[in-house]
Amino acid sequence: MSQTVDRALSILPLLAEGPADLGQVADRLGVHKSTALRLLRTLHEHGLVFRQSDQRYRLGARLFALAQEAVENLDVREIAHPHLLALNEKCGHTVHLAVYEEQEVLYIDKVESRYPVRMYSRIGKPVAITVAAVAKLLLSDFPEAERRAIAEKLDFPAYTSRSTPNAAAFLKELAQVREQGWATDLGGHEESINCVGAPIRGADGRVVAAMSVSAPNVVVTAEELLRLLPLVRRTAEAISREYSGHAPEK
Amino acid sequence: MSQTVDRALSILPLLAEGPADLGQVADRLGVHKSTALRLLRTLHEHGLVFRQSDQRYRLGARLFALAQEAVENLDVREIAHPHLLALNEKCGHTVHLAVYEEQEVLYIDKVESRYPVRMYSRIGKPVAITVAAVAKLLLSDFPEAERRAIAEKLDFPAYTSRSTPNAAAFLKELAQVREQGWATDLGGHEESINCVGAPIRGADGRVVAAMSVSAPNVVVTAEELLRLLPLVRRTAEAISREYSGHAPEK
DNA sequence: ATGAACGTTGCATATTGTGCAACGCCCTCG
DNA sequence: CGAGGGCGTTGCACAATATGCAACGTTCAT
Structure with missing residues (x-):
């Protein structure tokens, strides 16, 4: 302009x-x-x-x-950080926090895995929006019309054989994620990496951020990772409560 | 404009x-x-x-x-090199630049001594992590828990009588290095070789690399070498400034 | 309903940014 | 040592571009 x-x-x-x-x-x-x-x-x-x-x-x-100031102003991050650390402490894997902004999903925080084999990701970089668990969580909260509008505009790169192939499949998956309140990415971005994620909601119930735990196959199988789901969801809920003004629960 | x-x-x-x-x-x-x-x-x-x-x-x-992207594409070595050259120009001794990577400390640049008697080292080779000044500098920046975890896993070879003997001594030394902002290696690796080093920090204050000046006893005594400390520190600070995006100071 | 506050648009004006050409500097090569 | 090329820099004339204005559309509170 x-x-x-x-x-x-x-x-x-x-x-x-x-x-x-x-x-x-x-x-x-x-x-x-x-x-x-x-x-x-x-x-x-x-x-x-x-x-x-x-x-x-x-x-x-x-x-x-x-x-620096730009991220500091994102106060979800501040509130979430200690919870992410605690989660990493318990399970040892890489923990991510992401938000949706301007047609993109961005990692805004990350706690590194304690295992030597780590997942590559970059804070601040847009994530693979069609496959990442956090992306699905964030997008699943939009009204249906908007979800469709977004899905139509996206490309669906075939990172692996399990990547979301097209808009229809994507929308279907978003609906399911919305329904169940959690999401996964099982080898959709990189063949050997799995994630489980859960949404963080504000006081009005809208999804303001999403978090996930990621680990490569060589460390834990997808099944074992899925066993962490309750823990991930509980963490996300704790962050949600604190973010929406409730006292942190013990 | x-x-x-x-x-x-x-x-x-x-x-x-x-x-x-x-x-x-x-x-x-x-x-x-x-x-x-x-x-x-x-x-x-x-x-x-x-x-x-x-x-x-x-x-x-x-x-x-x-x-984030800018930081990733930044090459410490590229920025540091002219400064290392200038330092070597002034004092004549061997100058090293090192980074921590995958549980190891590696030399990534070196300017050879102008004296005939030289120290042996190779770019790309892991350094003696328990004694080298640059190693202490790089490790001293880790959070305390991690320092301890690393120290526990290390071997402490007795290269000389002055080598760091065990984990406890090592941790104590790291704490001191962290405190004072510089490090030495006085005959800890080879009886007759001394080093003084200083840390190079990124925009966020974290240590991203370390540099040192090394010289054998036969050229300068440890005391004389220590007199170079202010110069070494100033050089490291100049590199830090440039690396973190400040205009080079005149 | 009425008005205020705020974001937005089209337009005419001249302020402002633009490309050009020329200059100076440093370095290399003959 | 001098010619030549590469690079950053400056002054200038021109017109492209940003600007303020005034009017319109919305939303919200009174």
Whole structure:
């Protein structure tokens, strides 16, 4: 909507990939060097970008500070964190917390597995929305019309043979998740990794976040992981209670 | 330098203070509502800002994703290298850079001593984790429980009479290193070789790497080497600053 | 019902960002 | 040592672009 700002902001993801010099930035933006220079200067003044010793540009400290504040303002995370830690303490596996925002599902917190074989995931990165347990939980709470609208727009990549194949299957699964109040991902994203998840609800009953426990086959079988379901659900409920203003229960 | 971008970016710190509606943003920017709207829309399209359910604007999780990605693509070695070279230029001794990975501490960069008598080490090779200065620095940053767990699992080979003898001594030393912010290895690995090291920290204050200067007794005594400590620490701090996105200080 | 508060849109204006060309600097190669 | 290329930087003329205005649509409280 604003060309100048649009161009300036496009520089950020570009620099997130790694440092770049003026020419590279100008090329990838499709603008003249002098234009890129002015944009970079403005970003620089705001501390979002800085120049490292070899003169190349990089994302700056201010961005990290802002990012920090951005997550701190997500207070679900703050409340949930100790519960996630406690859960990890009990079962030892990787625990994730995710929210839906702007057409995406994002991990906003993670407690690493204590086992040497770990699952790869990145806090802040969008999750595989068509297969992840947390994504299904978050989407299942939308009104039906919206669920359909979203499903229609999605791609359904076949990560594995068990990935959700298409919109119809996805909607069916969302309905089931909505019904039962929990979700799984059994090898839908990576063949050897399973997850069990449960929703976190606000005072009005709407799903505000979702959490899951993930573990690779080599550590526990899907069946064993499913045995953790009651524990996961209880944790999610405890977080929900605290989040919606009730005193933490013992 | 670019008014439009300047205004748009000024919105971010403003929103970091807390959610705000269109009118508030326009007021604080000193521009018309319609202008503020367009700026916010552009920020919105890039996911830096999003609209919560009550229509107010807040910082978006994409900011977090961006910062995360930037950190992942950051190469400590690349940033550190020129600083290591400069340090070697000044003192002439061997300079090492190391990281912790998968239960091991690995040298990932090295600048050779200018003296004929050199210390033997290889980039990519695990270091003697119980005695090396860089290892102590990296491990000292772990939470106490984890430090203990790691220490219990280690062997404590008696390379020399000054090698760390057991887990208890090791933990005690880690605590001290953590406290003082630097570490040494005085003949703990090879009788005649001493090292001084300092930690390199990321934007969040966590230790991401460690560096050290090593020299054999025949070139400088331990005392003389220790006199380099302030220089080593300053170098490590300069790298930390640059790594965490601050402008290099003059 | 009525009005206020807020977000949104189209439009005319000139402010603002743009590309160009030229300059200076550093480094490399002949 | 001097020519040449690469790169960042500056000043300028032009028009593309952002801006404020005024009017409209909604929602909410009175």
